[in-house]
Amino acid sequence: xxxxxxxxxxxxxxxxxxxxxxxxxxxxGGRAMAQLIDELFRRHLDxxxxxxxxxxxxxxxxxxxxxxxxxGHVIAPLFxxxxxxxxxxxxxxxxxxxxxxxxxxYLAAGFILEEGLPLADxxxxxxxxxxxxxxxxxxxxxxDTKVVERGKxxxxxxxxxxxxxxxxxxxxxxxxxxxxxxxxxxxxxGDHGVAIMSxxxxxxxxxxxxxxxxxxxxxxxxxxxxVPEIHCLRDPTRGGLATTxxxxxxxxxxxxxxxxxxxxxxPEVAAACExxxxxxxxxxxxxxxxxxxPAERADTLLMAMRSHPKGRDAAIIGQVIEDPHRFVQMETAxxxxxxxxxxxGEQLPRIC
Amino acid sequence: MRYIDEFRDGALARxxxxxxxxxxxxxxxxxxxxxxxxxxxxxxxxxxQDLMPPNLRFAHGPGCPVCVLPMARIxxxxxxxxxxxxxxxxxxxxxxxxxSGRRTLLKAKADGADIRMIYSTQDALAxxxxxxxxxxxxxxxxxxxxxxxxxVALKQARAEGLRNFSVFCNHVLTPPALETILAxxxxxxxxxxxxxxxxxxxxxxxxxxTIIGSRPYEFVPARFGxxxxxxxxxxxxxxxxxxxxxxxINAGVARVExxxxxxxxxxxNARAQALMAETFGPRDRFEWRGLGHLPHSALRVxxxxxxxxxxxxxxxxxxxxxxxxxxxxxxxxRGLLEPTDCKLFGSVCTPENPMGACMVSSEGACAAYWSYGxxxxxxxxxxIRGDVDAAAGSxxxxxx
Numbered sequence: 071x072x073x074x075x076x077x078x079x080x081x082x083x084x085x086x087x088x089x090x091x092x093x094x095x096x097x098x099g100g101r102a103m104a105q106l107i108d109e110l111f112r113r114h115l116d117x118x119x120x121x122x123x124x125x126x127x128x129x130x131x132x133x134x135x136x137x138x139x140x141x142g143h144v145i146a147p148l149f150x151x152x153x154x155x156x157x158x159x160x161x162x163x164x165x166x167x168x169x170x171x172x173x174x175x176y177l178a179a180g181f182i183l184e185e186g187l188p189l190a191d192x193x194x195x196x197x198x199x200x201x202x203x204x205x206x207x208x209x210x211x212x213x214d215t216k217v218v219e220r221g222k223x224x225x226x227x228x229x230x231x232x233x234x235x236x237x238x239x240x241x242x243x244x245x246x247x248x249x250x251x252x253x254x255x256x257x258x259x260g261d262h263g264v265a266i267m268s269x270x271x272x273x274x275x276x277x278x279x280x281x282x283x284x285x286x287x288x289x290x291x292x293x294x295x296x297v298p299e300i301h302c303l304r305d306p307t308r309g310g311l312a313t314t315x316x317x318x319x320x321x322x323x324x325x326x327x328x329x330x331x332x333x334x335x336x337p338e339v340a341a342a343c344e345x346x347x348x349x350x351x352x353x354x355x356x357x358x359x360x361x362x363x364p365a366e367r368a369d370t371l372l373m374a375m376r377s378h379p380k381g382r383d384a385a386i387i388g389q390v391i392e393d394p395h396r397f398v399q400m401e402t403a404x405x406x407x408x409x410x411x412x413x414x415g416e417q418l419p420r421i422c
Numbered sequence: 423m424r425y426i427d428e429f430r431d432g433a434l435a436r437x438x439x440x441x442x443x444x445x446x447x448x449x450x451x452x453x454x455x456x457x458x459x460x461x462x463x464x465x466x467x468x469x470x471q472d473l474m475p476p477n478l479r480f481a482h483g484p485g486c487p488v489c490v491l492p493m494a495r496i497x498x499x500x501x502x503x504x505x506x507x508x509x510x511x512x513x514x515x516x517x518x519x520x521x522s523g524r525r526t527l528l529k530a531k532a533d534g535a536d537i538r539m540i541y542s543t544q545d546a547l548a549x550x551x552x553x554x555x556x557x558x559x560x561x562x563x564x565x566x567x568x569x570x571x572x573x574v575a576l577k578q579a580r581a582e583g584l585r586n587f588s589v590f591c592n593h594v595l596t597p598p599a600l601e602t603i604l605a606x607x608x609x610x611x612x613x614x615x616x617x618x619x620x621x622x623x624x625x626x627x628x629x630x631x632t633i634i635g636s637r638p639y640e641f642v643p644a645r646f647g648x649x650x651x652x653x654x655x656x657x658x659x660x661x662x663x664x665x666x667x668x669x670x671i672n673a674g675v676a677r678v679e680x681x682x683x684x685x686x687x688x689x690x691n692a693r694a695q696a697l698m699a700e701t702f703g704p705r706d707r708f709e710w711r712g713l714g715h716l717p718h719s720a721l722r723v724x725x726x727x728x729x730x731x732x733x734x735x736x737x738x739x740x741x742x743x744x745x746x747x748x749x750x751x752x753x754x755x756r757g758l759l760e761p762t763d764c765k766l767f768g769s770v771c772t773p774e775n776p777m778g779a780c781m782v783s784s785e786g787a788c789a790a791y792w793s794y795g796x797x798x799x800x801x802x803x804x805x806i807r808g809d810v811d812a813a814a815g816s817x818x819x820x821x822x
Contacts, residue, residue, distance in 0.1 A: 341423050341426075344426060346541075402468050402469050403432055404430055404432050404435050404469060404470070405435050405473060406470060406472040408466060408794040409794055411773075411792070411793040
């Protein structure tokens with residue numbers, strides 16, 4: 071609904087975006103909810119499909135296979151160095167769609183707001199979401215808002231669902247890795263997880279580490295333009311690189327061998343992990359991807375990645391090997407070797 | 423990373439490995455026990471065993487504070503949180519340690535107990551200051567390394583008159599454990615109560631020794647004739663210490679040597695020792711998971727600080743935590759068995775579903791074997807089963 075629409079509802083007084091806060095009426099379906107939607111969500115996320123004003127967005131799908139993915143976003147704190155839950159909710163789902171090689175088209179967003187959330191915070195989140203969607207060229211075309219009582223939410227939860235279209239001739243899937251393939255990553259690992267943890271626990275590091283949250287579909291487009299025969303793509307979010315490689319090894323029925331010195335990790339992230347007793351291989355990323363492609367195409371793919379701003383620090387980190395046990399092994403910088411295993415539960419800091 | 427990478431240099435490691443290989447006597451075996459979980463972790467994480475000659479083996483000692491904490495103490499902590507409604511503050515790696523009835527602190531938290539993960543004793547004090555209406559209990563564990571920070575917290579609490587702060591003290595002492603293991607291994611010439619596989623040398627604690635110094639280990643060569651080298655936690659530290667032990671063994675001498683000279687002195691940190699002496703007193707005996715009840719092997723809150731002793735403020739019944747039948751943690755913690763000798767290893771006991779404490783902490787010998795060493799030690803079939811189970815858990819979301 072555009073600002074000049076004659077059907078625009080009239081409200082007595084504007085939302086108090088400076089001092090106001092979310093209350094239960096904002097989820098009740100009445101006038102207050104309509105005002106919140108009009109003055110915040112529609113205003114910032116404005117696009118033609120959203121302006122249809124229906125309970126669903128109607129569109130003609132373009133030719134090709136459709137990819138769909140959904141992702142619930144819960145994060146504390148809501149705002150962190152390098153981003154916030156708003157842009158994260160766009161990037162996370164755009165990336166999940168893009169890891170099929172798809173060009174993301176549309177997003178749907180469901181908000182669960184906790185009573186008492188400052189409207190200023192909500193406005194900041196929605197603006198960030200709108201900016202991220204704009205930059206990604208992906209419209210938020212339908213949405214939903216619910217309000218839960220104080221204490222029953224963590225400020226704001228956002229679930230986004232994305233739909234995209236896969237270009238003809240592209241066949242990317244987690245079960246396509248074959249022995250001999252090269253394994254690449256698009257950049258330095260662990261930034262997001264360490265940024266969140268340092269803020270959450272008030273660890274007060276001298277260097278502020280920023281989250282790497284970013285939409286990767288344009289990087290993916292550049293990659294498949296250079297090497298259409300990419301076998302696998304996945305973004306190493308929760309559980310980090312180690313978890314993603316184990317997933318792919320299991321799905322493809324192969325083993326993997328990676329080389330520790332080749333894996334890019336920022337010194338400040340490595341230092342923070344050292345201090346906390348964490349392993350950067352298991353720390354979350356929100357703007358990185360893992361790619362697996364035929365070995366003879368690896369250099370071409372690496373060049374395509376490095377010439378894109380989001381793949382500047384890309385590296386070839388290892389090979390897919392035959393292994394009935396489907397182990398991920400690592401040659402350590404020290405000269406030994408070890409298994410890079412599935413994580414058991416959450417990675418917890420060690421006592422000493 | 424400065425001061426870190428220097429101790430993980432692959433070229434230096436290869437040179438050290440060549441020296442060790444050249445100096446070991448091929449006609450004998452070298453069985454070295456690394457005392458600390460930190461050593462165990464380094465050995466596995468960096469693949470140090472790969473760089474050793476085949477006749478030099480590491481036995482993994484009991485120096486993982488999480489692993490040796492008996493089940494009954496975790497039961498008590500959970501009871502404090504549930505029966506007295508206290509806010510229990512603890513370090514992260516304690517959260518998953520099995521308690522009785524297949525419970526853990528993590529499960530108790532999910533059931534509604536107020537259990538919070540902290541990074542330092544100061545975090546617990548901060549919670550007590552800001553939440554004056556809550557009784558905050560610091561679940562203090564660890565060897566002499568982590569004891570001084572608890573001592574500082576006790577002093578601060580008293581100075582500030584923080585009446586809602588107390589300490590559930592589980593701090594344990596290193597030398598009695600070492601003595602028990604050496605006697606049990608027959609290092610004193612006796613039969614040993616768990617077998618007669620003597621240990622040829624000890625890689626002594628590193629961080630613990632920054633506090634207590636190297637002097638407290640001098641009874642080891644004197645009574646048992648076993649050499650000790652205080653060893654740092656970086657992989658090059660471990661390798662250099664192994665070389666120093668090989669040289670002592672080859673020369674037929676036994677003394678306490680200090681490889682970790684950048685942090686450890688013979689007398690240790692006098693100020694930290696004074697703090698500990700002021701705030702803690704010895705317990706007559708204390709149970710160690712795997713080692714049993716050892717005399718004078720742990721600390722309690724000193725009488726002068728009794729008002730901050732959670733065991734007095736929030737009394738709970740003390741049961742005997744039942745260990746899992748078939749679990750070989752006791753023998754693994756004594757260095758008698760390798761984790762792969764345990765029937766439960768990898769079949770029902772995995773890091774996802776730990777039965778014994780050695781599988782819980784990444785410093786535990788079983789978890790280290792499982793996570794880093796399965797290729798080397800076989801048991802691949804179990805590994806696959808473990809992987810599939812884990813994958814089934816993590817694939818709940820179709821597109822992570």
